[in-house]
Amino acid sequence: MSALLTVEHLSMRFGGLLAIDDLCFAADERRITAIIGPNGAGKTTVFNCLTGFYRPDVGRLTLHRPQGPLYLERLDGYRIAQAGVARTFQNIRLFPAMSVLENLIVAQHNVLMRASGYSVAGLFGAARFRRAEAEAIEFARSWLERVDLVERADSPAGSLPYGAQRRLEIARAMCTRPRLLCLDEPAAGLNPRESAELTALLRSVRDREGIGVLLIEHDMSVVMGISDHIIVLDYGKKIADGTPEQVRHDPNVIRAYLGEAEHEALPAEIAADLRRDDRPT
Amino acid sequence: MGYFLQQLINGLTLGMIYGLIALGYTMVYGIIGMINFAHGEIYMIGAFLAVIGFTVLGLLGISYVPVALLIVLFTAMLFTAVYGWTLERVAYRPLRSAPRLAPLISAIGASIFFQNYVQLAQGARVKPIAPVISGGYTVFEEGGFTVQLSYVQILIWLLTLALMVAFALLIQRTSLGRAQRACEQDRAMASLVGIDVNRTISLTFVIGATLAAVAGVMVTLYYGVVDFYIGFLAGIKAFTAAVLGGIGSLPGAMLGGLILGLVEAFWSAYFSVEYKDVAAFTILVLVLIFKPSGLLGRPEVEKV
Numbered sequence: 001m002s003a004l005l006t007v008e009h010l011s012m013r014f015g016g017l018l019a020i021d022d023l024c025f026a027a028d029e030r031r032i033t034a035i036i037g038p039n040g041a042g043k044t045t046v047f048n049c050l051t052g053f054y055r056p057d058v059g060r061l062t063l064h065r066p067q068g069p070l071y072l073e074r075l076d077g078y079r080i081a082q083a084g085v086a087r088t089f090q091n092i093r094l095f096p097a098m099s100v101l102e103n104l105i106v107a108q109h110n111v112l113m114r115a116s117g118y119s120v121a122g123l124f125g126a127a128r129f130r131r132a133e134a135e136a137i138e139f140a141r142s143w144l145e146r147v148d149l150v151e152r153a154d155s156p157a158g159s160l161p162y163g164a165q166r167r168l169e170i171a172r173a174m175c176t177r178p179r180l181l182c183l184d185e186p187a188a189g190l191n192p193r194e195s196a197e198l199t200a201l202l203r204s205v206r207d208r209e210g211i212g213v214l215l216i217e218h219d220m221s222v223v224m225g226i227s228d229h230i231i232v233l234d235y236g237k238k239i240a241d242g243t244p245e246q247v248r249h250d251p252n253v254i255r256a257y258l259g260e261a262e263h264e265a266l267p268a269e270i271a272a273d274l275r276r277d278d279r280p281t
Numbered sequence: 282m283g284y285f286l287q288q289l290i291n292g293l294t295l296g297m298i299y300g301l302i303a304l305g306y307t308m309v310y311g312i313i314g315m316i317n318f319a320h321g322e323i324y325m326i327g328a329f330l331a332v333i334g335f336t337v338l339g340l341l342g343i344s345y346v347p348v349a350l351l352i353v354l355f356t357a358m359l360f361t362a363v364y365g366w367t368l369e370r371v372a373y374r375p376l377r378s379a380p381r382l383a384p385l386i387s388a389i390g391a392s393i394f395f396q397n398y399v400q401l402a403q404g405a406r407v408k409p410i411a412p413v414i415s416g417g418y419t420v421f422e423e424g425g426f427t428v429q430l431s432y433v434q435i436l437i438w439l440l441t442l443a444l445m446v447a448f449a450l451l452i453q454r455t456s457l458g459r460a461q462r463a464c465e466q467d468r469a470m471a472s473l474v475g476i477d478v479n480r481t482i483s484l485t486f487v488i489g490a491t492l493a494a495v496a497g498v499m500v501t502l503y504y505g506v507v508d509f510y511i512g513f514l515a516g517i518k519a520f521t522a523a524v525l526g527g528i529g530s531l532p533g534a535m536l537g538g539l540i541l542g543l544v545e546a547f548w549s550a551y552f553s554v555e556y557k558d559v560a561a562f563t564i565l566v567l568v569l570i571f572k573p574s575g576l577l578g579r580p581e582v583e584k585v
Contacts, residue, residue, distance in 0.1 A: 051473060081475035095466040098459075106463045107474040112456035176474050 003064055004029045004212040005050075005180055010059030012045055012236075019045045021236040023059070027180065027229070032206055032213040034223045036247075037233035038256060043216045044090065046233075047182050050214075051087045052077030063180065082110055086178035088169045090185045090216075096158025100149055100168055103157050104140035105133075107175035112136055143171040147201065163194045170201065180212045181205065187219040195219060199226050224248065232256065283423040288550040289543070290420075294434045294503065296542020297441040301496040302519035303526065303534035304448065305489030311465045311529040312485050313377070318388035319368055321516015322395035323361050323490045327497025328507040329399060330357040332408050335501075339411070346414055350436075357498050358491040364395075365490025366483055374479070392513070399509040407508045414502060437499045444495060445535060451488075452531065461485060465529075514558070518545075521565040527578020536576060540564075 003026040012020040020042045027033040035043045048054045050061060050072060061072040063083060070083050095103050105112070115132030144150045147167035152160060157168060166186060173181055186202075187195045199222055206213055217223045223230065223244070230247040232240040234256040240247050247253055302324050309317045334353035343349050372391040376384040417431030452458035460481045463471040472478045500515075501507055522541045526533025541561055548560040568575060 053469070077469070077472040078475050078477050081473050087473055089470075093467055093470045095463050095470070097466055098462065102459065106456075106459045106471075106476075109456055109460055109463075110475045113460075172474065 002029055003027070005214070006060075006062045006064070007046070007050075008060045008062070010046070010049060010056050010061065012042075012049060012054060012056050012059075019236050020049070020056075023233070023236070023238055025231045025238060025241060027212050027214050029179075029212050030206060030210050031228040032202060032215060032226050033229045033231065034215045034217055034227040035231050035233060036217065036220075036223055037239075040235075041233040041256075042236040043233055044184060045236075047087060047184055047214075047216065049073070050080075050182060051085060052080045065179070081176060084177070084179035085182065086173035086176045086180070087182040088166075088173050088184060088186060090188060092162075092165045092169050094157040094165060094169055094172070096156065098157055099154050100157050100160065101137070101140055101144070101153040103168060103172050104143055104175045105136050107172045108136045108139065108177075111177075140175060143175055146204070147171045163190055166190065166194075166198070167201070170205075174205065174209070178211060180214060182214045182216075184216045185218060186215070187217055187222045195222055198222070202226055283421065283426040283428050284550065286420065287426075287428045288546045290428070290430055290434060292543035292546030293539065294437050294542070295546060296522075296539035297437055298496045298500055298503075298538075299515075299519050299522045299541050300535040300538025301441060301444065301492050301499075302515060303522040303538045304531060305493050306520050306523040307526070307528055307531060307534040308461075308485050308489050310523070311531075312461060312482055313373070315373065315381070315384050316388065316520065317368075317373075317486075317489070318385070318516065318520075319372065319391035319395060320489065320493060321512035321514075321519065322392050322399075323364055323368070323512070324493040324497045324500075324515055324519075325507070325509065325512030326364055326395065326399065327357050327361045327494030328501045328511060329403060329408070329497075329509075330360050330494065331498040331501035332410050332507055335410050335413055349413065354495065354498055357494040361490040361494035361497075362487045365486040365493075368490075369483055369486040374482075392516070396509055396512065403509065405509065407506050409506045410501065412505055433499075433502050437503065440495065440499065444492065448488075448492070449531070457481070457484060518558075518561055521561055521568075525564060525568050525575055527575025530575065530577040530579075533575055533577035 005027040007023060007025050010020055010023040011018070023046065035046060037043055045054065049056045049059075052072070052075060056073050059073065063070045063072055063085065065084070072080050072083070072085065075083065095106065098106065112129075112132055115129050141150070141153075144153055147170065149160075149164060149168060149171070152164065157165065160168060166189075170183065170186065183202075187198055190198060202213060202215070203226060205211065215223070215227065227244055230240070230242065230244055231238060232247055232250070232253050239252040239256055240250040242250070302320065305320045305323070306317060309315065309320070331353055334356055335349065338344075338349045338352060343352070368391055372387045373384050376387055414432050414436065417429050417434070420428040420430050422428070452461065460471065460476045461484075463474070463476055464478055464481050468478050471481075500511070518541060519538065522537035523534045524537070525540060526535070526537025541564065544560055544564060545557045549557045552560075
């Protein structure tokens, strides 16, 4: 079990707001690491730093690969994606006008671009490109099967129901052949049955593909059920780090979710549920 | 009848040239949501490169038309590609996240710059070339009026159709085309699946510029004269064509170009040549008022 991603002393400031304050953590291969915390704790900001949307003010984000470490804070977004960090969004961002299948093929852009000699060969239908494209379609189909969208392969992605769009977004992220999959609230808006399916999918991604999963999630049943490791943020600071069992009983976590002492007896899941009711939607 | 047919042929030819230029507008709009007002100047530079090319080849004694034409086409496309790439790099990329007005002003600035640059380098006078391709078919004769389909017109039709097919394949089938469509729909997301957005945008400008270059070469062959100012009017007309077809829609650009070419030809034939530009721009005004999304464009959907 080696660290796949290490985040060291990450800080990010927006004007007067310190969104992330000296954050350190590690995410391992073949494990699901969850980042939880109340609203505004800086969870999505961490993702934005990891995927090149923001340049962190301070800190080192290292992706460990067999061929040597890679410092993500120095790379452009598409280079980070090429290095193997894939991401989904809280508000789904598919390519809505493309078909479901095409969403998965465009995710394999780099493989295809190389095979097609930057489209020149593709234009003339060279055999090498056709073979690469056939493989890409095959790979995309295998993912459609795993997320149960084979019948919808040719529909525009924007026309899928909400839950299916979420699954497609994960499949698309997986089609970039990532080493680290970052999921921003994948269970948001899903019904309990869909949440259970999602949980099974994430487990299979962890076990079959053997990649690391980094998860932001508010749904505590999902988080507690699948995480191997949980990091709790509050006001940009890490307040707890450990297994679900450790985090659940950590007094700091309970305080962060519920405020001071009087609710201390409540377990974190209920705390989170309470919290969720007054969350603006 | 004969007169009508002749105007139809002329209108289609003109329309195809507008369509080729309009593709560049609509592609760039699709991908970065900005009107590249310097695109007409790229077309003008393409036309100048054709004049220079044919003159140089004439001096070198290469007069076999297919060879000369191919050489001129490729050099014109190559040079305008460099111009298109530089234009994006210098005038637009630094302003990509600026308010929308800034790149628009920068585009008009680039356009004025190109006009003056060519005027300085090539002189302000009209540049003629000796006809490279002459002759044509007589389609039919009627009461002393002959309907002519010239070889240049046939060449323009064939070349435009071939380019359209190649272009449609590029957008639909290749991974570059897919990357362009992905950038069009969600640029940030495109980079998250590993697409180099900057390079894709650069290539879009390059492709648009090469199409404009072909249009420029064709126009030089067709009319035999160019000057440094032709890019302005042709650019605005092609823009009208793109808006008429639905800005952002590639088939729309071609359709809009053809309609505009036909309207101009028939207007000149039956009403007045002097006011043909009025006809063209009346279309622009009417489309913008009554159907801003154009003939084939998707209406702007409010995002929730």
